[in-house]
Amino acid sequence: MDMGFTFAVYVVSAVLFILSLGGLSGQESAKRAVWYGIAGMALAVSATLLGPGFGLWWLSLVLIAAGGLIGYQLASKVEMTQMPELVAGMHALVGLAAVIVGFNTHFELVNIASMDDTAKKMLEGFSALLAKKSNVEINILRVETTLGIWIGAVTFTGSVIAYSKLAGKVTSIATKLPGGHFLNITAAILSLLSVFWYLNAGELLPMIILTTMALFIGYHLIMGIGGADMPVVVSMLNSYSGWAAAAIGFSLGNDLLIVVGALVGSSGAILSYIMCKAMNRSFVRVILGGFGGISGPQMEIEGEQVAIEAEGVASVLNNADSIIIIPGYGMAVAQAQQSVSELVRKLRAQGKNVRFAIHPVAGRLPGHMNVLLAEARVPYDIVMEMDEINDDFPDTDVAIVIGSNDIVNPAAQDDPNSPIAGMPVLECWKAKHVLVSKRGQGTGYSGIENPLFFKENTRMFYGNAKESLDKLLPLID
């Protein structure tokens, strides 16, 4: 088959990919959208396999099949609560692949440079494409390749660290090496210098230095970001993996790679933007780690935390007509989503109006809570976004906070000196009663005291979320 046909197939798959992302605007159309994506991928891969100048297709097929088998195993075994880890881990794979492909481009370049003209004419496929390039084009190619490798390497180590943090293998507290961001800047400058070196010399050594620097930046940058900011980090890495693919697309002169890389890159960028906005923090601040400047003493909190037992919770719930549940990372940690779902089923069976309020940054991944609730078979039409439900709290009898803290912190609105001042929060304290299921009296991930727990209409239901709920369930009649 000739090149024209391959390009035509690329156009079709690009359209399919766009449809696949666009289809995610609704739950029903999303089920179709995945198939668009799968079809696009299948077309693109088979067109490349059948395309001109391709050898070793049997090996490729075997490798794809082997990789696919592992992917299948991973995907079917993963728990929904581990989704953030899985996504971060898969970003690492894309980053690694980008690095390898980038290095290969370099090797091919060196290879071709050593050939004479007659040998060049014998080449096929990608090598043939390289051989035809003029000097300026080769320089641009080198820039593109280094860019691809650099982004890919940052994505790779960054994702590995993000994965380890989410899986609890590395501490989720922000830690930096002595020197902090100075190290990152030095590494970035060294990378830039090696790009110039590489452009002039075209040797392997500057490439390796560049890659090492990028690997270090990825590691150090993500180590310096705390666990609570992981939604931003994961979506940022998502974006990077896209840009890496696009950069590699440039260096290979492959438009489909460019299109898909740009789609993924912009998708990740938008997600990061949404997450940052939900936390009322600038992207730069999140990436630089730690919370923003505190401008004065925080408000003193008056009152005491009043505890409540399962019996008390049950009687409050039995008497309520409208209930809003606010889940957070604590629910995911305690694996309590099934118990929550069971509670909701029982309460709904009594004709009560039960809904969920999801803050955009609840959990460790954008949309994390939605997936957990969906896994526990909570119907998605009672799961609301913050903006949809925030005005309903004053008319609500009971708000149940399960394992969330900062996203329901009234200090964000009341205390201009709070580190989270100005962050949009769920105004659950406006409900008649607030029940908070929480492990103990400590502060949350961010270490900020939460005045909600001291409010008069708040009762603290201490204990592991799952155990507490399981104690509560038989008492709901």
Next chain:
Amino acid sequence: MKIGALKEIFSGEKRVALTPDSATHLQKLGHECLVEKDAGLAAGFSDAQYIAVGVEISTTAEALTKASDVIVKVRPPSAAEVNRLSSSMTLISFFHPDANEALMELAKSKEASVIAMDMVPRISRAQKMDALSSMANIAGYRAVIEAGNNFGRFFTGQMTAAGKVPPAKVLVVGAGVAGLAAIGTSTSLGAITYAFDVRPEVAEQVESMGAEFVFLDFADEQADGASTGGYAAVSSPEFTAAQLAKFREIAPEMDIVITTALIPNREAPELWTSDMVASMKPGSVIVDLAAEKGGNCKLTVMDERIVTDNGVVIIGYTDFPSRMAAQASTMYASNIRHMIADLTPEKDGVIVHDMEDDVIRGATVVNAGEITFPPPPPKIQAIAAKPKEKAPDKTPEEIRADEIAAFKKQTKNQIMLLAFGAALILLVGSYAPPSFMQHFIVFVLSVFVGFQVIWNVSHSLHTPLMAVTNAISSIIILGALLQIGSTSFLVTLLAAISVFIAGINIFGGFLVTRRMLNMFQKF
């Protein structure tokens, strides 16, 4: 410490300050409990019930007082009761220190301590021991029940086979604790309930209980109740006139009127005048909860039920809590228990009279032979925060102007961005070769398409979005596939590795997305 509950000697008083339930709680704090013989009988707690939870029974008040360290009771003590106190003893009861100076002096001379339950400051932390509120709550409930007992019709409107029954109309004047309790009871019985209070800020509470707030046409704002510790203040003459005019207007329609208006340390204000009573229908009922302080209606006779010439029943009982002795005792005993719990910080049965504690300081009127009344103002201010100053609502013109300004700003931003972007691309284009520019155009357009498409993705699908973008970003496999046929072994090997890795990603990403999406289900 030993805590002893005296039998009430005030005639008709049925309440008791210690119940078997509260006794078990006190025992957990390390205290021992005693009760005078038959103290709880009138409230439905027999001596056997007390004995069952380990409470000792004393036959006489003298013996009990002698054996106890802390005396608890309900009504203010008589001189004889105070006389029996000795040094280091503590008495906890209602006391009304304003009116009982002689008793305070007597307690002082005995070197005893007195904690007055009616002096517990009205702050959030002290609500659990606020006996005035819990008694007022009962009084409000009972007022409606008494009214119903004397009212010859249903509360709720009904359409029956025997004809139509109109619903009763109830007016509650004064929306304090008692008033709100009365409103709640009355609405739950099905009556149409109206309520009035001089503090306009309680309108919201009234409406939350299901009653309709009676608003006056009166411009001046009333003093904020929060500044007077949550109680009503004296109204201006103009306000009073407007209020009476409104009452006069609605009096003929009302079937039941419950007045609860009290101002601290003053005679009850006259709110329901004789001419309003005269204009009411025969069979209507007035319950005057302010009877003890002279009544909100001047026709009220304290502790009596009277019928006026036009057939309106006026109830002036002052012992509503005692009429529900079981409930009242349970709640009062629980208030006492919370007070003692605060006095026993270590839960070891040792009473620590901490005069630094706002609540204990406020309630203590005599401390070990020293009169400590009146207390200094509490350190923590009032129950309600000051109302926040609201920004004045914007006029439609201002809103429109804001919108236009925002739109202009947005347009300006977009033009700036576009100009900047265009300049950047022109710069690139003037140096880069055409083959690069072709790809570059594709890249820029894809970024645009990406931005447009992703904004529409619903929030709840962000995780599937990440999984699917992850899967399709393994399109990088194309690069590896193109390189795998290279003549160099190293290139082939590396390309093979990356094909393998991307393969994991393609299948893993799509499968996990499908798994997630299949879980989303409509109800």
